[in-house]
Amino acid sequence: MFKNVVVERTFASASYNWSVGKYMDRYIKELKNRKLFGVKCPNCGCVYLPPRMVCERCFAKPEEWVEVSEEGTVESFAIAQVKLDRSTGELKDLEEPEIIGLIKHDGTSSCLVHRIEGEPEDVRIGMRVRAVWAEETKGELGDVKYYKPIRGEK
Amino acid sequence: MRKVAIVAYGQTKHELDKDSSREKMVFDAAKSTLKMAGLTKADVDTFVSASNDYHDGRTISNAHTVGPLGADLKDESKVEMDSGAFAGLYAYMRILSGDHDVALVLGEDMASCCVPYMPGLLSLDVTYDYPMGLLNEISGAALQASCYMNKHSVNESSIAKVSVKNLKNGSKNPFALRQMPGITVEEVLKSRMLYSPIRELNAYPLTDGACGILLAEENKAKEITDKPVWIKGVGNCHDTYHLGERTLFGCDSLKLAAERAYKMAGIDNPEKEIDLAEVHEKFSPEELIFYEALGFCGEGEGKKLIEDGITEMDGELPVNPSGGALSACPLCAAGLIRIAEAAMQIREEAGKHQVRDVKTALAHGQNGICAQENIVFILGGE
Numbered sequence: 001m002f003k004n005v006v007v008e009r010t011f012a013s014a015s016y017n018w019s020v021g022k023y024m025d026r027y028i029k030e031l032k033n034r035k036l037f038g039v040k041c042p043n044c045g046c047v048y049l050p051p052r053m054v055c056e057r058c059f060a061k062p063e064e065w066v067e068v069s070e071e072g073t074v075e076s077f078a079i080a081q082v083k084l085d086r087s088t089g090e091l092k093d094l095e096e097p098e099i100i101g102l103i104k105h106d107g108t109s110s111c112l113v114h115r116i117e118g119e120p121e122d123v124r125i126g127m128r129v130r131a132v133w134a135e136e137t138k139g140e141l142g143d144v145k146y147y148k149p150i151r152g153e154k
Numbered sequence: 155m156r157k158v159a160i161v162a163y164g165q166t167k168h169e170l171d172k173d174s175s176r177e178k179m180v181f182d183a184a185k186s187t188l189k190m191a192g193l194t195k196a197d198v199d200t201f202v203s204a205s206n207d208y209h210d211g212r213t214i215s216n217a218h219t220v221g222p223l224g225a226d227l228k229d230e231s232k233v234e235m236d237s238g239a240f241a242g243l244y245a246y247m248r249i250l251s252g253d254h255d256v257a258l259v260l261g262e263d264m265a266s267c268c269v270p271y272m273p274g275l276l277s278l279d280v281t282y283d284y285p286m287g288l289l290n291e292i293s294g295a296a297l298q299a300s301c302y303m304n305k306h307s308v309n310e311s312s313i314a315k316v317s318v319k320n321l322k323n324g325s326k327n328p329f330a331l332r333q334m335p336g337i338t339v340e341e342v343l344k345s346r347m348l349y350s351p352i353r354e355l356n357a358y359p360l361t362d363g364a365c366g367i368l369l370a371e372e373n374k375a376k377e378i379t380d381k382p383v384w385i386k387g388v389g390n391c392h393d394t395y396h397l398g399e400r401t402l403f404g405c406d407s408l409k410l411a412a413e414r415a416y417k418m419a420g421i422d423n424p425e426k427e428i429d430l431a432e433v434h435e436k437f438s439p440e441e442l443i444f445y446e447a448l449g450f451c452g453e454g455e456g457k458k459l460i461e462d463g464i465t466e467m468d469g470e471l472p473v474n475p476s477g478g479a480l481s482a483c484p485l486c487a488a489g490l491i492r493i494a495e496a497a498m499q500i501r502e503e504a505g506k507h508q509v510r511d512v513k514t515a516l517a518h519g520q521n522g523i524c525a526q527e528n529i530v531f532i533l534g535g536e
Binding site for chain 1: 171172173211266268269270271272275280281282283285286287288289290292293296297298299300301304346347348349350351352394396397398399402
């Protein structure tokens with residue numbers, strides 16, 4: 001904060017209402033049924049999870065819904081020692097590190113970012129993981145709680 | 155096609171919690187640029203600035219800086235959320251159109267004004283990544299880094315060496331924010347871990363600062379200066395928004411942007427023909443990825459350039475003698491600073507961070523999480 005001058009603070013509170021679109025709407029609602037639905041591009045055959053209304057590679061609209069496996073592979077990961085406080089912008093130390101994974105579900109062509117449970121030192125790129133559902137699913141993004149390593153597989 | 159040159163540049167000292175107002179910061183950078191050219195605002199035909207409404211906390215963030223820029227009652231436009239390098243491209247195009255002969259470009263930012271990292275957070279996909287709360291520009295850079303480092307067996311020491319090189323160079327640049335002349339690999343490796351492998355000293359510092367450059371068509375340029383720095387080539391490219399659909403162990407959009415710039419400039423062998431590069435590395439692993447995308451080495455060989463000292467100030471291909479974005483990174487000016495610094499080197503005006511015999515230089519700017527959008531300029535002297 002400025003030390004030698006007067007600071008005027010302004011508050012710009014703005015909330016926005018986003019339509020998630022019909023594809024994400026179905027994706028989120030299907031989570032309640034413990035199902036992961038992606039969409040397939042008619043042109044290149046790429047499967048997107050979460051679903052996208054546009055295949056950017058082909059400039060085409062994927063139309064076909066595909067149920068996707070709960071299992072996938074860690075394409076990249078980061079061990080978070082901090083959490084970004086959204087109200088202050090402060091990077092606050094975490095008591096327990098959090099594993100952030102870039103996960104590609106089997107049969108899909110895109111990755112999603114999610115949390116991986118486990119020992120940070122055991123996480124590897126190429127590791128196999130499985131989605132873990134909340135005890136009670138509600139049809140919201142939080143229904144997939146995290147991913148856990150599939151034991152016995154590399 | 156018209157020839158266009160950079161004829162002057164100017165920067166503020168880059169700091170955090172800069173006591174000067176934003177207006178004064180813009181004025182200082184614009185005034186010093188015009189002063190270097192020996193011109194007044196009346197001599198400038200068109201103005202292009204780069205700033206960001208969210209960073210500023212006011213919509214139409216150029217509305218109140220038009221005057222301090224010298225652009226009141228002039229032909230003027232703003233580029234939103236740009237590192238300043240695209241503002242440079244648009245000013246260049248305005249001169250190429252033949253409608254204008256002299257253009258002032260200015261990028262500015264004050265990180266101390268807004269909530270840190272919030273502008274980056276608000277660029278996320280609101281239907282998934284924002285509500286998930288895991289992704290931000292630093293955790294994104296960590297995913298990019300770990301993907302690249304795993305693919306090409308790069309260790310933490312190599313990315314720390316990028317920080318050491320740039321921070322040492324930055325200590326020779328009076329405008330740089332981080333002044334760390336005695337920095338060592340050990341110190342970088344001991345700095346606070348944020349999102350592994352990104353530590354505090356692998357990440358850009360929050361910065362307040364501004365930078366200007368002045369462009370002019372050939373005849374005007376020769377009137378203004380006997381050391382015009384010509385724009386020989388420019389190329390840009392934008393990758394997909396979705397991180398999960400990008401090649402994270404490389405930078406496809408930079409590779410394509412560079413190919414376009416090289417083609418325009420007639421460069422066949424960048425590794426040999428480029429004498430110096432100023433790249434916009436917001437995180438130190440990115441610099442190694444950029445070496446490869448720019449064709450300075452083969453895929454996976456980025457670490458060799460840093461390990462062998464090739465990109466040191468006295469190496470065969472110095473990269474970021476200014477200290478790069480790791481030394482100072484006002485977000486909407488950091489790309490423009492790269493252009494100003496490259497021009498400064500060609501004109502042999504870089505003082506303690508001057509590199510010898512720079513005839514052809516490359517300047518790079520990027521925007522977006524994990525360098526989604528890239529632009530490359532090739533600059534040359536007479």
